[in-house]
Amino acid sequence: MLESILCRTLPLVAFVGIACGSDSPSSPSCAADTDCKGDRVCVEGKCEGYSGSDRGDYSNSCGDSPVYGKFLVKIEDCDTSFHFREDCVVGRAIIENTYEGSALDQPLDNFDYGVGIRYNGLVLSTSSQDVSLDPSMRFIDGPSQDSSWRRVNEILDQYDGYVLRHCTQDNIDDCVYVALSNPLKTLAECKSSPYYVGQD
Numbered sequence: 001m002l003e004s005i006l007c008r009t010l011p012l013v014a015f016v017g018i019a020c021g022s023d024s025p026s027s028p029s030c031a032a033d034t035d036c037k038g039d040r041v042c043v044e045g046k047c048e049g050y051s052g053s054d055r056g057d058y059s060n061s062c063g064d065s066p067v068y069g070k071f072l073v074k075i076e077d078c079d080t081s082f083h084f085r086e087d088c089v090v091g092r093a094i095i096e097n098t099y100e101g102s103a104l105d106q107p108l109d110n111f112d113y114g115v116g117i118r119y120n121g122l123v124l125s126t127s128s129q130d131v132s133l134d135p136s137m138r139f140i141d142g143p144s145q146d147s148s149w150r151r152v153n154e155i156l157d158q159y160d161g162y163v164l165r166h167c168t169q170d171n172i173d174d175c176v177y178v179a180l181s182n183p184l185k186t187l188a189e190c191k192s193s194p195y196y197v198g199q200d
Helices: 002-009 147-159 169-174 187-191
Strands: 041-043 046-048 071-074 080-084 089-094 112-120 123-125 130-134 162-164 176-180
Antiparallel strands (some): 112 123, 130 162
């Protein structure tokens, strides 16, 4: 069930991005440490390491996870949200038929905690596999890159966003999340937020 969400949305978070493609991400390019966000440093022309709030200086029962108690929302189409509960269980809320003009007042905070996902640090575990959220992953420049790709990277930097490891430029829309202290309650609220990068 998780796998179907991931690779649909990815359909899981894009959380679990199980083999939805080969990796093509890269850290931001740099010439000096000052070109990198937060605590990242420049190593051979690339920014390496966690930024800002992802330094690992946390103390909680879920592997000192930086997403402990947080709500992650998918920024491309706002159809998926996750709650990382304090007992290390992950709840999932999905708005179905988002691409078919569904009502904008649909709830995005109706979490299902029975989907069998637990977390430790930034690793999510299901009955069949483990996958990771990557706070450093960014999407590389390329001949087909446009302003929307750059905007995604800007959002990741500004809001310490997460990307599901194993995602590629071909399915970035299913892979990019920001972590919030409070849930976005509706699709309309999500689409009016500064995190939203989709096209209406």
